[in-house]
Amino acid sequence: MDFAAARFAEKGYHPTSVAEIVSGLHVGKGVFYWYFSSKEELFREILREAQQDLRRRQQQAIENEADPMRRIELGIRSSMGWLEENRHLFTLFQLAASEERFSPTLRRGQDVAVADVARHVKEGIVSGRIRDADPQILSFAVLGVTNQLARTFVFERNESPSQVADAAVSFCLEGLRGPGGE
Amino acid sequence: MDFAAARFAEKGYHPTSVAEIVSGLHVGKGVFYWYFSSKEELFREILREAQQDLRRRQQQAIENEADPMRRIELGIRSSMGWLEENRHLFTLFQLAASEERFSPTLRRGQDVAVADVARHVKEGIVSGRIRDADPQILSFAVLGVTNQLARTFVFERNESPSQVADAAVSFCLEGLRGPGGE
DNA sequence: ACCGTCCTTGACCGTTCGGTCAAGAGATGC
DNA sequence: GCATCTCTTGACCGAACGGTCAAGGACGGT
Numbered sequence: 001m002d003f004a005a006a007r008f009a010e011k012g013y014h015p016t017s018v019a020e021i022v023s024g025l026h027v028g029k030g031v032f033y034w035y036f037s038s039k040e041e042l043f044r045e046i047l048r049e050a051q052q053d054l055r056r057r058q059q060q061a062i063e064n065e066a067d068p069m070r071r072i073e074l075g076i077r078s079s080m081g082w083l084e085e086n087r088h089l090f091t092l093f094q095l096a097a098s099e100e101r102f103s104p105t106l107r108r109g110q111d112v113a114v115a116d117v118a119r120h121v122k123e124g125i126v127s128g129r130i131r132d133a134d135p136q137i138l139s140f141a142v143l144g145v146t147n148q149l150a151r152t153f154v155f156e157r158n159e160s161p162s163q164v165a166d167a168a169v170s171f172c173l174e175g176l177r178g179p180g181g182e
Numbered sequence: 183m184d185f186a187a188a189r190f191a192e193k194g195y196h197p198t199s200v201a202e203i204v205s206g207l208h209v210g211k212g213v214f215y216w217y218f219s220s221k222e223e224l225f226r227e228i229l230r231e232a233q234q235d236l237r238r239r240q241q242q243a244i245e246n247e248a249d250p251m252r253r254i255e256l257g258i259r260s261s262m263g264w265l266e267e268n269r270h271l272f273t274l275f276q277l278a279a280s281e282e283r284f285s286p287t288l289r290r291g292q293d294v295a296v297a298d299v300a301r302h303v304k305e306g307i308v309s310g311r312i313r314d315a316d317p318q319i320l321s322f323a324v325l326g327v328t329n330q331l332a333r334t335f336v337f338e339r340n341e342s343p344s345q346v347a348d349a350a351v352s353f354c355l356e357g358l359r360g361p362g363g364e
Numbered sequence: 365a366c367c368g369t370c371c372t373t374g375a376c377c378g379t380t381c382g383g384t385c386a387a388g389a390g391a392t393g394c
Numbered sequence: 395g396c397a398t399c400t401c402t403t404g405a406c407c408g409a410a411c412g413g414t415c416a417a418g419g420a421c422g423g424t
Contacts, residue, residue, distance in 0.1 A: 014196035028373040095280040148326025175357030210403040
């Protein structure tokens with residue numbers, strides 16, 4: 001499955017053939033259709049596992065932190081780290097986003113992640129450290145910054161994830177905090 | 183070409199066949215290959231025109247504004263408006279981003295847009311209204327917020343572009359301004 | 365030894381794809 | 395009337411695709 005994921009990331013969903021996957025694994029085609037009912041199911045499975053893994057990483061990063069602002073920060077940093085270590089899976093996310101077939105699956109996972117952030121944002125609003133605005137919009141904004149910076153700087157330009165994360169964190173925390181503040 | 187763009191946006195690049203495009207246009211296949219040398223060239227052409235159009239819109243929006251902060255704001259608002267009016271082209275951008283073949287083409291256009299923003303960011307830094315950080319990172323962050331919010335709220339949830347733009351603008355301007363300030 | 369189950373093979377099928385091309389329609393100049 | 399050039403047609407091609415299946419190996423129970 002790792003092999004298949006790498007192939008999909010490299011060439012895209014449609015151009016990667018089942019024949020190519022099985023021959024790269026030195027197995028027959030039958031074994032593929034024994035374990036998966038279709039190419040689509042394989043892809044969906046890979047996607048699901050990747051999302052699970054990312055979420056696990058985020059949860060681990062924030063489990064010992066009570067402060068909502070710090071939790072958001074740690075969430076950004078851990079995501080950046082994961083995306084860097086799993087570039088091919090990140091590519092898969094982008095791929096899935098642009099395929100009508102998979103975008104609902106992807107969106108479900110994304111909504112879960114955003115809901116996590118939104119919880120902390122709400123806490124931040126209650127305690128007056130984040131300005132009073134729709135928590136969901138703010139959370140998606142954070143997601144947008146993280147993804148874009150990861151893609152452009154970590155992924156395409158090979159910059160250090162922690163430095164890029166620094167920039168993302170300061171941009172987001174200020175963006176969340178709003179005018180005046182502190 | 184508009185028809186082809188709509189088809190690509192609807193079904194993706196690979197699943198949209200040349201046969202489908204020409205039959206939808208009620209012409210023969212030959213006429214397609216008379217004007218375009220391949221399906222790939224057609225797609226590239228559509229992409230190029232879309233990027234040009236978006237940029238034109240941004241330029242028009244800011245041409246009568248001198249203040250860099252306002253220019254950034256107007257850039258975000260005009261982009262949001264354009265993306266809303268040209269949803270299928272926005273989908274095409276996402277699609278192109280995930281195809282190895284087209285992502286360089288897409289990136290070139292994106293870099294141009296980012297360079298525009300970065301110019302204003304630099305001015306903002308010089309005049310002390312934006313904190314001293316890498317203008318390019320900040321610009322990409324703005325791009326990330328705009329795209330993510332457009333996709334999620336305007337595109338998927340049909341919210342009003344101007345309201346979403348409000349949120350994007352305030353998030354970005356605060357994110358750019360940095361701590362303390364004003 | 366024999367059977368039944370689980371797993372594996374790769375030739376094969378129907379379909380669809382991007383792209384080609386011989387044939388010809390229409391307009392224009394002479 | 396005829397040659398010429400531009401544009402258009404759709405049948406056709408080889409290649410590649412996702413998926414099927416008859417056949418058989420591996421192995422445990424009896």
